[in-house]
Amino acid sequence: MYLRAFKEQLVAGPVGARPRAGEYTSRFERWDALASVRRRPRREFEGEGTGSLFFPPELYPVVKHPMVASRGEAVVRGLLLQRLYDYLDFTTELENLAVIPVATKISRGRSGLGLPEHMRADAHKIVTDEAWHAQFSDDFVRQITSSTGCPRLGVEGSEGPSFVTRLDELRERLPHALRGVEALLFAIVSETLISGILSDIPRDDRLPSPVRELVRDHAEDEGRHHVYFRSVLRYLWPALTPSERRAVGPLVPGAIHAFLEPDYGRAASHLAGIGLKREEIDQVISESWPAHEVRRDISGAASQLTRYFAEVGALDDVRTLSSFEEAGLVGIVHESEKAGYVPREVTA
Template identity: 30%
Template sequence: MIEPLIDPGIWKNRFTLGEWNTHASVRTSDHHYKLPTDIEKQLESQDWFPPALLPYLSHPEISSADPAITKRLCANHLVNFLHYTTLLEHRIVNRSVEVIIHDELEFTIPRRMKTAALQLYTDEGYHALFSNQLAEQVIDFYGMTDRPTTHRRITRLNHLIDRTPDKQRALTWFLIGFVSETIIAKDLREVCQNTLVSSVQEMLSDHLADEARHSRYFSEVFHYLWFQMSDEVRLSSARQLLEILFIFFESDKKWLERSLRSVQLSKTAVQQILITMADPQHHIFRTRSGASSTLQALKRADCFKQPEIRQMFSNRRLLDE
């Protein structure tokens, strides 16, 4: 094991998810996340997903079309988001939690960290369940036939793991979980600031309450591990963090094209939207803006005090010079 640079004992009162038995949605929520019986009425004034968070909806061909087009594109995005969430929680986040629980990391792991990780693992399984259940209801409501089977982001993260040397994989899994959990809390907070279909609002609000605690947990664990890393491991981790961050904010061209074509947009409009969404400058902006909580967590852990690491992030325009 790598010898810690600080006494792990000073962290003995951390690594909890608070009063988990009385706060975790899997333990306390009485929401059933069923589509409301007055769904048609609700859709007259409420949305499946906040249109303001989908910049391509401002394209003239969409904004001037029947409002039902925007509703359907928001529904498509919600289903994709929920399907992605199910995959992310099961195949990515819970795998990153397993490396903490089962001592796969080459670091000293406090018992409280493992206990909280087991609680978090339980939360994420529930998030996968209610995300899948709600997605299936929206699919049935619209009679969607192009059911999602995979997700570009999940595929890209798995490719990253596959090309990581065996000895480094456990830490890479953790880094992916850390980025995921610090990003998703911010994403959910932005989504929940809008008025959505009641069952969607309830589900996302319950999810946010859990993920806010998960974000704090992963940030604390990252800080703890960072202090135990050698300079060499810190540098390699920083390189991977950069790659992970940019993967999380890539545009999924194939899915977006299918979604746009499902509402019979013109080929010209579809191509214009795809080109805009794939623009490298937009990718940088999405990453820097969307990852602000992750970057703050890195700053709190003093990651950027190492000049080489600060320069790496500045070169990729995630930090100012």
């Protein structure tokens, strides 16, 4: 069992038989001076300030729904606290289940790709970063629970964040010989998208300062990871055979949605906790996250990543392009594109 696990590659087959392409410029030369695990203190939650919110309500629109807002400020604040718990739990599970295993495989030469030696060495640093993110997120949950006296709700019997089951569904759609690629693909998707998700929270003065500082620590590290995994994509796609690209490409929008789509199940659990009935929960969720708005928001959040896949030629395949079109990921001009926005690459 352990020998098999050691030998398993993310992309199966002889590495030497695959084309080697791509380029890599490290952003980790000054990792010792910049990484949050090296230079940032343990963030301590000492209680929220007067009027503080635990999470931006714009990012959790159920709290603005009349059926919820009419129940009073205390209910809204309680739901935002549960959303903060979910965010921290999501971070811990994402790092432990999705990113660390992939970065570990890369660091040990088990990616199945012909990566430069210094790229493998940088993957070790990512493993260290992500373990710290998982640890400080879990630690912060414990601190907040102790400080507020409000436990996490709906955890017992939970299957975890929705991306876990969505990723399993993607894996089932791959031929057996290609299973493992979805893990690498999802790491690329999540690590290039998460830096954008984290960008606004540290500037939100409505949140307690320890929350903003914790997210800022995470965001600074993820900027470097974004650049790294963009480079991984440049190595991955040319290394796949045409038939492998045809199998993997149409699944990319599913991986994007697995990461970005709201976790409706967790929201339903929280709404049930404030006394809403099933039909009321369904109404609040459907009206808070209209399908067309979710589709538009995902498309906007993923516009940079979509360009990355276009750059490596993934959208040259008809079925892959059709899958992106059906998901609403291409054909929409976003404000960032109108302004000629170029994603910021964090320098070391």
